[in-house]
Amino acid sequence: MKVVPFIVTASVVLLSACASTPPAAPSDTMGGAAPVTAGNGTAGSGSELKPAQTLPEVDARAAEAAAFAGVNGKSVFFDFDQSSIRDADKATVQAHAGYLNKYKTKVLIQGNTDARGSREYNLALGQRRAESVKQGLEVLGVKPEQIEAVSLGKEKPRATGTTEQDYAENRRADFLYQ
Amino acid sequence: MYSFFAVARRFLLCCLLLAAPLARADLTVDIVGGGINRYPLAILPLTNEEWLPDAVTSTVKSDLAMTGMFNLLNVPATGAPLDASYWQQQGARAMVYGRVTRLDGGMLRVTFWADALAPREQKLAMEFDVHPSQLRDVAHRMADMVYEALLGGKSLFASRIAFVIQVGKEWRLQVADVDGRRAQTVLRSNEPIISPAWSNDGGRLAYVSFENKKPIIYVQDLSTGQRKVLANFKGSNSAPAWSPDGRRLAVVLTTSGNSQIYLLNADGSGLQRFSYSSAIDTEPVWSPDGRSIAFVSDRSGSPQLYVQPVDGSRNARRVTFQGSYNVSPSYSPDGRQLVYVQREAGRFKVMLLELASGDSRQLSTSAYDESPSFAPNGKMVLYASDQGGRSVLFAASVEHPGRVRLGVIEGEVQDAAWGPYNP
Structure with missing residues (x-):
């Protein structure tokens, strides 16, 4: 493209803007990078083939599976703008602590918030909820190294409506076992 | 002449970089309040424009209308008289006119x-x-x-905007012209993407991705598409903000057990803590002179804006006192103002704070605004908001009432960030 300024004021702007720019070759191609696709989560199921197991090992695995089924998917819920564990949810934290203490696995605690307000401030509120659960687990004997507290803020609502019931459903901390 | 040629090429290459063929939607200009003090201007259609594949005049008009600084007179698409006295009688202070001619090749x-x-x-x-x-x-x-010749000061269309849209179960980070057109997806993911932040040279975006079950900060080079992890510490990693010299970022980490602001180098090294509270400190933004960081903290019991020098003094000064929920600050290019979001009676609206006086005023009239940011000339603010149950992008003039809905194409707009002038 050629630009021919007719008047002085415009040419001064252009001259000052191009002082250090070498002429670029014309191009018909799109210079932009192709869109990047974010990778999927790397955490796999971790199931591996094992050598033949003795009967007690099979029993132990069955017991662990039953214990896991007892805590898996059990979440903790929070009041509006609150991060303290309600009395009704203390048993849930205790159950997770019991599992973690017995089987020494690792857990990711994801805090969540309802949809109202700043994304980043909500992320921090969700973090406060996850940390609150983490502290409860630690008091119950779970080692800090077993726990990672993170937040999904308002980004991953389980309920997508806008009723108070939906909001309450989303003020939540989930336990993800690895 | 040769240097003109060079700058023109450079200008065009920058734009071509981002030209992506996506569906089109024009601006919806929603100017309120009569056009008092707006510059009355007649823009005549370019002669022979009807033969062009892409109309020039309509884009010029929607650009200038979007700024909120002009009162564009009604000009018929055909038969508009090229007559200065006629347009003067119609109330115009200036007129724009021209022609298109075909060259060889x-x-x-x-x-x-x-x-x-x-x-x-x-x-x-x-x-x-x-x-x-x-x-x-x-x-x-x-x-x-036209803007610069008639109004003086810098215009804003030589910049780009970044935003995140959610389309079904996919999140897309996009970069587009200021009017929302020619959007190009620079990242797509099946998990949320939030908080895009421009480096001051306009070449890189930092953002937060949830693709690995937790928030992790990435930096992506826009020309190569290469991305790398900037911060993946135990806990959450979020709210990236570039220093004006592009060497450092402020980020929010939770390694202390609460959300606190840290500084690190653009290559991820040199981590140091910046904020010290037992509360939530988040949403840092650097002042344009690089000397201070504004952020949100609820150390007083409710989220409020604070400004703290970067010199290590830890001396945070609270700057908002009205309302119980003030979040998402962004500096004006001259460093004198902050735009932010205030919640009042369940409504979230964009506010403008004069830092020297402490006065603030409402910029938007809507109910659910988020992530405001200034244009590089300081005259407009971009933000996401709700319209008819859908989340879309708006730009509002700082000086005149009214707002413009940008032609963003599909999905729900989430975060948005106005970039610097194109390199």
Whole structure:
């Protein structure tokens, strides 16, 4: 493209803007990078083939599976703008602590918030909820190294409506076992 | 002449970098309040424009309307008289007119003028020789030149915006022209993406991705598409903000057990803690002089804005005192103002704070605004908001009431960030 300024004021702007720019070759191609696709989560199921197991090992695995089924998917819920564990949810934290203490696995605690307000401030509120659960687990004997507290803020609502019931459903901390 | 040639090429390459063929939607200009103090301007259609693949005049008009600084007179698409006294009688202070002619080799010559009418004085006369695919770049350039010739000061169309849209179960980080057109997806993911932040050279975006079950900060080079992890510490990693020199970022980490602001180098090294509270400190933004960081903290019991010097003094000064929920600050380019979001009676609205006086005023009239940011000339603010149950992008003038809905194409707009002037 050629630009021919007719008047002085415009040419001064252009001259000052191009002082250090070498002429670029014309191009018909799109210079932009192709869109990047974010990778999927790397955490796999971790199931591996094992050598033949003795009967007690099979029993132990069955017991662990039953214990896991007892805590898996059990979440903790929070009041509006609150991060303290309600009395009704203390048993849930205790159950997770019991599992973690017995089987020494690792857990990711994801805090969540309802949809109202700043994304980043909500992320921090969700973090406060996850940390609150983490502290409860630690008091119950779970080692800090077993726990990672993170937040999904308002980004991953389980309920997508806008009723108070939906909001309450989303003020939540989930336990993800690895 | 050679140097003009060079700068023109550079300008066009920058734009071509981001030209992506996506569906189109035009701006919806929603100016309220009568046009008092707006510059009355007649923009006549370019002669022969009806043969062009991409109309130039309509883009110039929507650009200038979007700024909120002009009162564009009604001009018929055909038969508008090229008559200064006629447009002066209609109330115009200036008129823009021109023509398109065909050159050898498929190129087009776009020639245009801007004349003040009383007394008549030529303010601008320009000629662009372009390939037909570059007409939209010419239109944005024309809008900038008309703006600067008639109003003085810097215009804003030589910049880009970034935003996140959610389309079904997919999140897309996009970069587009200021009017929302020619959006190009730079990242797509099946998990949320939030908090895009421009480096000051406009070459990189930092953002937060949830693709690995937790928030992790990435930096992506826009010209190569290469991305790398900037911060993946135990806990959450979020709210990236570039220092004005592009060497450092402020981020929010939770390694202390609460959300606190840290500084690190652009390569991820040199981590140091910046904020010290037992509360939530988040949403850092650097002042344009690089000396301070504004952020949100609820150390007083409710989220409020604070400003703290970067010199290590830890001396945070609270700057908002009205309302119980003030979040998402963004500095004006001169560092004198902050835009932010205030919640009041369940409504979230964009506010403008004068830092020297502490006065703040409402910029938007809507109910659910988020992530405001300034244009690089400081005259407009971009933000996401709800309209008819859908989340869309708006731009509002800082000086005049009204707002413009940007032509963003599909999905729900989430975060948005106005970038710096194109390199």
